[in-house]
Amino acid sequence: MQKTRLFTxxxxxxxxxxxxxxxxxxxxxxxxxxxxxxxxxxxxxxEVFQSTGEVFVFAASGTGAMEAALLNFTSPEEKVLVINSGKFGERWEILAETFDLTPISLKYPWGTSASAEDVEKILEENKDIKAVFATLSETSTGALHPIKEIAEVTKKHSVLLIVDAVSGLSADRIMTDEWGVDVVVSGSQKALMSPPGMGFICVNSKAAEVYKNNPRKNFYWDLKRASKSALSSQTPFTPPVNLIVGLLSSLESITSEGMENLFKRHDLLARGTRAGIKAMGLEVFPESPCNGVTAVKIPSPDKIGSLFVGHCQDKYGVIFAGGQDDLKGKLFRIAHMGYYDEMDVVTALATVECTLKDLGERDVLGQGVKAALEVFTSRK
Amino acid sequence: MQKTRLFTxxxxxxxxxxxxxxxxxxxxxxxxxxxxxxxxxxxxxxEVFQSTGEVFVFAASGTGAMEAALLNFTSPEEKVLVINSGKFGERWEILAETFDLTPISLKYPWGTSASAEDVEKILEENKDIKAVFATLSETSTGALHPIKEIAEVTKKHSVLLIVDAVSGLSADRIMTDEWGVDVVVSGSQKALMSPPGMGFICVNSKAAEVYKNNPRKNFYWDLKRASKSALSSQTPFTPPVNLIVGLLSSLESITSEGMENLFKRHDLLARGTRAGIKAMGLEVFPESPCNGVTAVKIPSPDKIGSLFVGHCQDKYGVIFAGGQDDLKGKLFRIAHMGYYDEMDVVTALATVECTLKDLGERDVLGQGVKAALEVFTSRK
Known part of the structure; x- marks a missing residue:
């Protein structure tokens, strides 16, 4: 018997x-x-979005919800700023180009995070920018972006801040109302502990004025229509009933754990994972790592880069994600967003240790696990 | 104990x-x-679409798939013909208006079906029409449209035929390739025996040329992108994994029953239902009823119209759909699309009989059931 464990x-x-x-x-x-x-x-x-604003549920992937957000909160030809330091920042940019916006790209190397100062500088120089598109945790690199600081800048300049928190929501802190984030997008299959098939959008009152006056003609993604249906706890079109029933169960678990405890748990799991990775002599990829996923540089990528993830899966039933695009064969990513605890981290680290040995890279058996356990037992 | 039974x-x-x-x-x-x-x-x-063309799966409702079809197969300003004799024909029309087409509306009273002659006449008079939007079974009224005959006309005039078969597919016959239907749209939660959350599009080779050269810029709904992913049995964005795993189980059941047997079963259930309804002295609403749902006029609508559906649900746990829009309180609809057999029809008819008596409308206990059983036992 070999169990299968999803760490993607x-x-x-x-x-x-x-x-x-x-x-x-x-x-x-x-x-x-x-x-x-x-x-x-x-x-x-x-409660999870930490907002009193409107929340919309779509039968869609997270990308569908991103498209819906863009279509409802921007008009054609508008100038927008897109923060792009990975696959999902790039997705905002492609969406912006697809739907006739004029995006200014604030591009960073993959693995780095945006700086609020850079955002401010561009907003100072381009007073006609209407919205900033950002990412809470960039899933492709494991980097966390300073959304709180960026929100301070967008508030000051009265431009809309639209954040992709598809993988971040409820793993990394985002205080929608308190920070003044205008639109937050998320998806079901990450830290919200549900299967894929649902996209979410949370809208504060400032942003609500924008979608209500938006000139684009939408149908499936139309928030005006969805908002009207929401008055009677309905969606305009048939919702993914079974997935929503399941989601409520996961949300009950999340809200009864409490948002602060949830952030603490994710912080602990992430610290334990990083400690374990470093104890094996491996390197965490992003400068400012998020708490939902740890991206790790594969050592000797020319030798074991193409084998690493497959070996973990085939020999140990542990499914990590590899790197995307240019990072293929150079990274592996360990998810600990949502339904994970300390012993899951132990499983992930033990698998990495065994695989490093199996592939003839190095023998560090027990060292990563030990370092993680030290983190776990030293918490107050 | 009261069981709940879905006949919607x-x-x-x-x-x-x-x-x-x-x-x-x-x-x-x-x-x-x-x-x-x-x-x-x-x-x-x-196999279910009876096509060798491409089939696409979206995380979406049926309406999402309709929107995707329209966006991929039409260009702004194009003249199209929309057949509209109910809520879902109307939806094509609204979609066409939303996305900047120039629709000619071929409107029929609710409950009636289109005639291929009318379609031909309009195509003769408007040589610049690019596509015809039709509905296989109009769920709001239970009417079946003559898609085969309409397809003969659209083939002759070399215009694209795009059919909403969301509730029809696999309950009523549609031979996509044989009839020359260019695009067929469907959804998961009807005769395909799955929960809501997936929309489907089937595209023949003639239509494939159209989406490949379509000038609209799409992202989530982009069939070009989806077609590329399909080469490696993938979707461009995260698909609703669990729903697809379930769908395969339902499709195995459907294809092992066989499409011809499936149509026969639906025909039998529909004839049994109609016989039962008529034996109670009630009237089937549409002129040409489909095989997936039977829409029935509620007798004495002023007296019991607002009570009928709720009573069936509250007292017997049997959930019928009421009429939509202008037909509210005037219709009830019994679904027998997909996972239904003869004894389900008996349950539905018995509930109608009891409710008619409970509400003081008429005492026909056993009469509808008897008529249905006669249909069921007289089949070869």
């Missing part, structure tokens, strides 16, 4: 309780039974 | 085997385990 940054692990809920008979979405579930789901999502 | 035309009933598959741990969509499942799912979907 989306889909990430899903609690069995959530899977069981998803497997319950489908209910009808226009009936009270669903409206009650949906109303509760939205309330709990607001 | 989407979401419709889902087999427990499918629900169990959906509740299995989430697999990673970029790994072999999923690619194999996805490749098999696409093969079986082609």
């Amino acid at each position: 940054p989306g889909p990430a692990a899903v609690p069995p309780e959530t899977l069981m809920e998803i497997g319950r008979p489908t209910v009808h979405h226009r009936k009270k039974v669903f409206k009650d579930i949906y109303a509760e789901t939205i309330e709990k999502l607001k | 035309p989407g979401p419709a009933a889902v087999p427990p085997e499918t629900l169990m598959e959906i509740g299995r741990p989430t697999v990673h969509h970029r790994k072999k385990v999923f690619k194999d499942i996805y490749a098999e799912t696409i093969e079986k979907l082609k």
Whole structure:
């Protein structure tokens, strides 16, 4: 017997309780039974977004929700600033180009994070910028962006801040209302501990004025239509009922743990993972790592780069993600966003140790695990 | 104890085997385990669409897939013909207006079906029409449209035929390749016996040329991008993994029953339902009823119209759909698309009989059931 364990940054692990809920008979979405579930789901999502604003649920991937956000909060030809230091920052840029915006690209090397000063400088020089597109945690590199500081700048300049928190939400802190983030996008299959199939958008009152007056003609992604349906705890089109029923179970677990405890747990797991990785003599890739996923440089990439991730999966049933695009064969990524605890980190690190030995790279058996356990036992 | 039984035309009933598959741990969509499942799912979907063309799966509702079809197969300002005789024909029209087409509306009263002659006449008079938007079974009224005959006309005039078969596919016959239907749209939560959350598009080779040369800039809905991913049994963005795993189970059931048997079963269930309804002295609403849902006029709508559907649900746990828009309180709709058999029809008819008596409308206990059983026992 070999168990399979998902350590990928989306889909990430899903609690069995959530899977069981998803497997319950489908209910009808226009009936009270669903409206009650949906109303509760939205309330709990607001808690997770830390916002009193509107929250919308789409049957879509996270990218669908990003597209919806862009279409509802920008008009063609508008100048926008896009922060791009990885695959998902790049996605904002491609979306902006696809839908006729005039994006200024604030590009950083993959693995680095944006600086609020750079954002401010560009906003000073381009008073006609309407919105800034940013990423909370860049899944492709494991880098965390300073959204709080960027929000201070966007507030000062009265431009909209639209953040992709697809993999970040509930793993890394984002205080939507307190920080003044205008639009936050997320997805189901990351730290929200659900299978893929749902995209979310959280909108504060300032941003609500923008979508309500947006001249683009939308249909499936139309937030005006969705907002009207939301008055009676409904979606305009048939929602992914079973996935939403499962999501509520995961959200109950998240909100009963409490957002502060959740951030603490993710911080602990991330610190333990990084300590373990460093104890093996490996290098964490990003300068400012996020708490949901740890991207690690594969040592001797020419020798074992193309084998590493496959070996972990085939021999130990542990599924890591590799690097994307130019980082293929150079990185592996360990997710610990959502349904993960200390012993999961131990499993991940032990697999890395065994694989390093199996592939003839180095023998550090037990060293990474020991370092992580020291982090875990030294917490107050 | 009161059981709950879904007789609504989407979401419709889902087999427990499918629900169990959906509740299995989430697999990673970029790994072999999923690619194999996805490749098999696409093969079986082609069997259901009766096409050798491309089939695309979106995390979306059926409406999302309709929007995707329209965006990939039409260009702004193009003249199109929209057949509109109910809520979903109207949806094509709204979509066409939203996305800057110039629609000619071929409007029929709700409950009636299009005639291919009318379509031909308009195409004769408007040589610049590029596409015809039609509906296989109009869910709001239970009417079946003569797609085969319409396809003969569109082929002759070399215009694209785009059919919403969201509720029709696999309940009513549509022979995509044989009839020359260019684009067929469907959804998961109807006769395909799955929960909501997936939209499908099937494209023949003639239509493929159109999307490949389409000037609209799409991202989430982009078939060019999806077609490229499909080469390696992938979707461009994270697919709804668990729902697809469940869908495969339902598709296995559908294809092992066989498409011809499937159409026969739906025909039998529909004839049984109609016979039962008529035996109670009630009237089937559409002139040419489809085989997936039976829409019935509520007798004495002023007296019991607002009570009927709620009573069936509250007292008997049987959930029918009411009428939509102007037909609210005037219709109820019994779905028998997908996971339904003869005894389900008996349950539905018995509930109608009891409710008619409970609400003081008429006492026809056993009469509708008897008529249906006669249909069922007289089949060869």
